[in-house]
Amino acid sequence: MTRAEARARLDALWRRGTAFLGSEVAIMGGAMSWVSERNLVSAISNAGGFGVIACGSMTPRQLDDEIAATRALTAKPFGVNLITMHPELDELIGVCLAHGVSHIVLAGGLPPGGAIRRVKDGGAKLICFTPALSLGRKLVRSGADALVIEGSEAGGHIGPVSLTVLAQEVLPHLTEVPVFVAGGIGRGEAILSFLEMGAAGVQLGTRFVCATESIAHPRLKQAYIRASARDALPTVQLDPRFPVIPVRALVNQGTERFMAHQAEVVRRYNAGELTREEAQLAIEHFWAGALRRAVIEGDVENGSLMAGQSVGLVTREQPTAEIIAELVDQALAALMARSSAAATAAAD
Ligand SMILES: Cc1cc2nc3c(=O)[nH]c(=O)nc-3n(C[C@H](O)[C@H](O)[C@H](O)COP(=O)(O)O)c2cc1C
Numbered sequence: 001m002t003r004a005e006a007r008a009r010l011d012a013l014w015r016r017g018t019a020f021l022g023s024e025v026a027i028m029g030g031a032m033s034w035v036s037e038r039n040l041v042s043a044i045s046n047a048g049g050f051g052v053i054a055c056g057s058m059t060p061r062q063l064d065d066e067i068a069a070t071r072a073l074t075a076k077p078f079g080v081n082l083i084t085m086h087p088e089l090d091e092l093i094g095v096c097l098a099h100g101v102s103h104i105v106l107a108g109g110l111p112p113g114g115a116i117r118r119v120k121d122g123g124a125k126l127i128c129f130t131p132a133l134s135l136g137r138k139l140v141r142s143g144a145d146a147l148v149i150e151g152s153e154a155g156g157h158i159g160p161v162s163l164t165v166l167a168q169e170v171l172p173h174l175t176e177v178p179v180f181v182a183g184g185i186g187r188g189e190a191i192l193s194f195l196e197m198g199a200a201g202v203q204l205g206t207r208f209v210c211a212t213e214s215i216a217h218p219r220l221k222q223a224y225i226r227a228s229a230r231d232a233l234p235t236v237q238l239d240p241r242f243p244v245i246p247v248r249a250l251v252n253q254g255t256e257r258f259m260a261h262q263a264e265v266v267r268r269y270n271a272g273e274l275t276r277e278e279a280q281l282a283i284e285h286f287w288a289g290a291l292r293r294a295v296i297e298g299d300v301e302n303g304s305l306m307a308g309q310s311v312g313l314v315t316r317e318q319p320t321a322e323i324i325a326e327l328v329d330q331a332l333a334a335l336m337a338r339s340s341a342a343a344t345a346a347a348d
Contacts (some may be wrong), residue, residue, distance in 0.1 A: 001339035006332040010192070017201025020125070020146055020178045022077040022102065024048030026201025027191070027324060028148075029208050030182055031081030031105060032156070032306070033057070034295040035216050038066055042073035043213035043320035052079040052105060060091040067099045079103035079127065084111050090118065097122035105148070108157070110135075116143045127180075131159040133170050136179075146178045148203055153184025155206045155308035158234060158248050163194075171198035186313030188330025206232075206308040207327075211320040217298030221317055223250060223305055229312035238262040241276070242269075242283050250305035254290065257302075261286050 001009075011018070017026025029036060029044035033056035041051030053070060055063050063080070070078060080096050082089060084106050093115060096104050104119045105127040119126045120143050128144040130136035136147050149170050151163025161169075163183040171179060171194075178200030185191060191202050208214060210221045227250050237244035238259060249255070262283055269279040287304055294303025318326075 001336050003332060003336065006335040006339075009335055010195075010328070010331055013192070013195040014201050016178045017180065017199075020200065021050040023050040025324060025328060026050075026180070026195075027327060028052060028079075028180060028182075028201060028203040030154075030203040030205035031055075031079075031107070032205050032209065034292050035209055035214055036081070037215060038069040038073055039213045039215055040208060040211060040320065041070050041078050043211060044208065044324070045074045045076035045078045047321040047324045048076075049320075049324050050077065050079065050103075052081050052103075055080060055082045055086070055092055057083075057086070058092075060088055060095050063092055064095045064099075067095065067101060071099070077102050079105055081105040081107050083108040084115065085109060089115055093118045093122070097124060103127060105129075111139075111142075113142065119143075130170070131161070131166075133173055136170055136174050140174070140176050144177060146180065146200070147174070148180045148182055150203070151181075151183030152234070152246075152248070153309045154182055155232065155248050155311070156306045158183075158246050160246075167194060167197055167199065184308055184310050186310035188327040188332070189334045191327060192331040192334050204310075204327075206310045207314060207323060208320065209307070210314050210317050211323060212317055213320050216295050219298035219300050220294055220303075220305065223252075223300045224307060224311055224314050225316060227307065227311045227314075229309040232307045232309050232311050239266045242266065242280055244283065247287070247304065247306060248308060250300075250307050250311065252303075252305060253301040254287075254303060258286055 014026035025048045027049040029051045031052040031054035033054045036054040041053050044051035080101050082092050104124045107129055125145040127146045128139045129148045130139055149166045151166050152158045180201045180203050181194045181199045182203035185202050185204050186207050209216050210224050231250050232248050233251055234246040234248050235244050265279050265282045268274045290304035293299040294305050
């Protein structure tokens with residue numbers, strides 16, 4: 001198989017994804033709060049992928065500026081990721097629609113029916129996350145135009161199931177809409193194998209944090225480059241009475257202090273010094289603003305260094321276009337190696 005033939009095969013495998021996204025390659029840059037802003041998003045889209053702005057806690061005004069600034073840097077399509085529990089979700093959707101944003105991702109929980117209708121009536125394509133097959137089917141019935149399944153290998157807020165298992169649970173059965181897979185993907189061979197299982201495309205976050213165009217602080221990039229897969233661990237919950245939302249991040253002094261903080265809060269609750277609600281809030285507030293501290297201020301000891309297990313595959317700062325070209329090359333090399341192995345076996 002020639003390289004051109006391999007490329008044609010790869011393009012056929014992810015055609016559903018590229019057609020849906022309007023991109024050259026079906027590689028989405030997963031929205032990452034503070035990281036996925038105009039520079040990285042436009043760089044991913046300009047390199048043929050599909051960048052997604054992370055709205056995070058931005059106000060409608062800030063999102064308005066960010067979309068306009070991203071537009072100024074790329075003529076290619078990009079999406080916007082909105083967190084469903086944002087208090088101004090409706091206004092944020094309005095901002096996206098006013099800009100004619102083609103794809104809106106509703107993340108961070110089951111999207112409310114009103115938000116789904118608003119996105120659809122406004123003419124944007126709706127992408128939702130599903131943690132399981134049954135919910136995926138429900139989201140498609142409610143109007144989702146595409147789904148993302150994200151395994152627990154991913155960086156940031158995670159569910160309990162790995163992508164290896166989630167992909168087997170969902171991909172063979174949910175074929176009505178394109179399904180993108182996320183979590184732990186760092187090389188082209190892995191992309192190829194998920195496409196062959198039926199994925200329409202992939203979403204990568206961690207792999208893009210150290211892109212040259214990423215505004216992440218140099219100290220955060222250094223921490224990423226040094227880390228191995230086993231340094232990216234989910235937050236640990238100390239007491240079953242006080243739930244902690246699992247977030248995968250590089251362990252640092254902050255993660256250690258979080259354990260001590262939980263222990264102290266539980267002690268004060270047991271001593272009657274705090275109500276249950278106060279104790280839960282005290283635990284939740286520990287990480288408030290921590291991702292910004294790490295990404296923007298470079299506080300790698302106390303901030304939250306959200307990262308997926310694929311952080312072990314991040315070995316240097318690289319231009320976004322080079323990262324995408326490398327992923328495509330690895331997928332093509334795998335296809336070519338396989339066909340030459342098959343030819344050798346046939347000749348034997
Ligand atoms: C630093 C960081 C911040 C993230 N922030 C968000 C977010 O704001 N919204 C969201 O839907 N996903 C968020 N994610 C998840 C990514 O969009 C993506 O799905 C995930 O990184 C894919 O797994 P990977 O990191 O193994 O590639 C974040 C991930 C990281 C590493």
